[in-house]
Amino acid sequence: MELDQFKSAILEGIPEVLPAKKLYDAAINHAPKRKEILNEEEKKLALKNALRYFPEEQHAELAPEFLEELNTYGRIYMYRLRPDYEMKARHLDQFPHQSRQAAAIMLMICNNLDYAVAQHPHELITYGGNGAVFQNWAQYRLTMQYLATMTDMQTLVMYSGHPMGLYPSHKDAPRVVVTNGMVIPNYSKPDDWEKFNALGVSQYGQMTAGSFMYIGPQGIVHGTTITLMNAGRKISDGKSDLRGKLFVTAGLGGMSGAQPKAGNIAGCVSVTAEVNPKATHTRHSQGWVDEVIDDLDELVKRVERAKTGKETVSIAFQGNVVDVWEKFAEEGVQVELGSDQTSLHNPWAGGYYPAGVSFEESNRLMAEEPALFKEKVQESLRRHVAAINKCTAKGMYFFDYGNAFLLESSRAGADILNAKGDFKYPSYVQDIMGPMCFDYGFGPFRWVCASNDPRDLEISDQIAADALEELKKESPAEIQQQMADNIHWIKEAGKNKMVVGSQARILYADADGRIKIAAAFNQAIKEGRISAPIVLGRDHHDVSGTDSPFRETSNIYDGSRFTADMAVQNVIGDSFRGATWVSIHNGGGVGWGEVMNGGFGMVIDGSDDADRRLRNMLLWDVNNGISRRSWARNDEAIFAIKRAMAANPELKVTLPNLTDDSMIDQLFK
Secondary structure (H helix, E strand, O other), X not given: OOHHHHHHHHHHOOOOOOOOOOOOOOOXXXXXXXXXXXXXXXXXXXXXXXXXXXXXXXXXXXXXXXXXXXXXXXXXXXXXXXXXXXXXXOOHHHOOXXXXXXXXXXXXXXXXXXXXXXXXXXXXXXXOOOEEOOOOHHHHHHHHHHHHHOOOOEEEEXXXXXXXXXXXXXXXXXOEEEEEOOOOHHHOOHXXXXXXXXXXXXXXXXXXXXXXXXXXXXXXXXXXXXXXXXXXXXXXXXXXXXXXXXXXXXXXXXXXXXXXXXXXXXXXXXXXXXXXXXXXXXXXXXXXXXXXXXXXXXXXXXXXXHHHOOOXXXXXXXXXXXXXXXXXXXXXXXOOEEOOOOOOOOOOOOOOOOOOOOHHHHHHXXXXXXXXXXXXXXXXXXXXXXXXXXXXXXXXEEOEOOOOHHHHXXXXXXXXXXXXXXXXXXXXXHHHHHHHXXXXXXXXEEEEEOOOOHHHHHHHHHHHHHHHHHHHOOOOHHHHHHXXXXXXXXXXXXXHOOOOOOXXXXXXXXXXXXXXXXXXXXXXXXXXXXXXXXXXXXXXXXXOOEXXXXXXXXXXXXXXXXXXXXXXXXXXXXXXXXXXXXXXXEOOOOOOOOOEXXXXXXXXXXXXXXXXXXXXXXXXXXXXXXXXXXXXXXXXXXXXXXXXXXXXXXXXXXXXXXXXXXXXXXXXX
């Protein structure tokens, strides 16, 4: 498609003349059929909701088509409206626009739906099985039209994928405000999501899917690499040498597909099980996993050979991870590190496949016999945990990787609780990322080159490395390791070929690092060394973006881990301090109703105004979370916030007064 045709297609929005129906493309990795959840009256309501996007004269043609989609797939996706142009990140100036900030947001949306990035692109799902950018293609078309025509004096308001409209605002206001899944708390159970999503009134935005900030699996590669290196330090007296050590996990889909690449960067032997052949093929063809094995006996031999030779190799097992754990326990294979990254926040709709049931039969059961499917999943989780327990008894360090594995296993009645009623195994945030990174203010800072030019990314990598090297010289001893890990990462990032989709990068940095890097980018854009604006962002999985009692805030021990003030305050604060867009979601990697998370995007363009905004907003975005963690009496966070206040006299944070535990204990004797 020519550029003029592409621009015209975006400006057209929902076409006046309906395009021809599109054939269902079996070659694409599609979302599983959702279970039957609506009664007849509710299906009528779903149809009326979908038809709101179209003039009445088209309703007679579209209504039976949408009903067929609803009955066949459990959702109305409006496949007919899927655009004919290639879905991918482009130079921001190739998008029709009156606001360059809005053009950058269009780039990010298209990247989220790139076939090389998205898990189920035709269903507008980026990752996690249900992490949606939009509910249907009408919403996509209308949103892109709004973004193409809006000015810097307007704000687009998004309700769970639906563009509510453009509203007058001002240049310092966010260009877009996104909410996903903002339902009343008493209606936040999994079946509530199924119903509201089928009705077309709410969606699950995951973390960075519905906020247009996903950069492919690279983001989670970095987080997993840092996690593995620090897990290695926990089991090896502070050393991160993982040569000859085995890491076993599951999931090669959206974000979980990053695990074998992270294993390679960390230098270990990794086995990642995956039940979906298409997902395995995608990761193998992209070079994210080295070898594919589908025979358990062959797998045992290959692993033993790799461990003996201290190879760095990533192996995909085509099959169920439960079979792997049981085989390794039976054969006495020494596993040093274990985890899981199946989408157990979504266990009944494709997030976890039970052992002993084929992939195809599982897809049928979850749609047609959901009660039996749930029974099979919970039986499988009990086996899963039993095998892990055998391996940990032989010295393996197992950690929950934030996918609700511990939570759903406990709900299934697995042997996952200790004598106190707590989980036997820690969340990786409790043991690793919380005290080692988040409490010090280190989290996933990311950027996207809006030119989509690899040369700009290469220059930005060098700028970031130089900034961190300079900061490291004056950093206190408490954060020297974090600085060193991220300097090594950014220097090696280009060699590992992690770009999938947009020209993007990620590293872990604190507020000082983020501000210094972003300001240097802005100066490079101003001087023409970087050819176009840069989009700044982060994963919501960060210091202050997310309140999640079983993940991001699992190392908050003052009783407040079930509160969500931090995430909500984060988004409000970012919005008036200069973010280009902000988002807040119910749901994420641990499940609907289990987490609130907030995110932002910021376009920097080389202007003095961008420099002002980035300094103001990034300082708040990080220190909001450090303050909350400090108030929870986390030692590392108290250190970090005191350091931040010393550097900025305008920052004044309430500090906790610590108590003598023995004095408190004495009162209860």
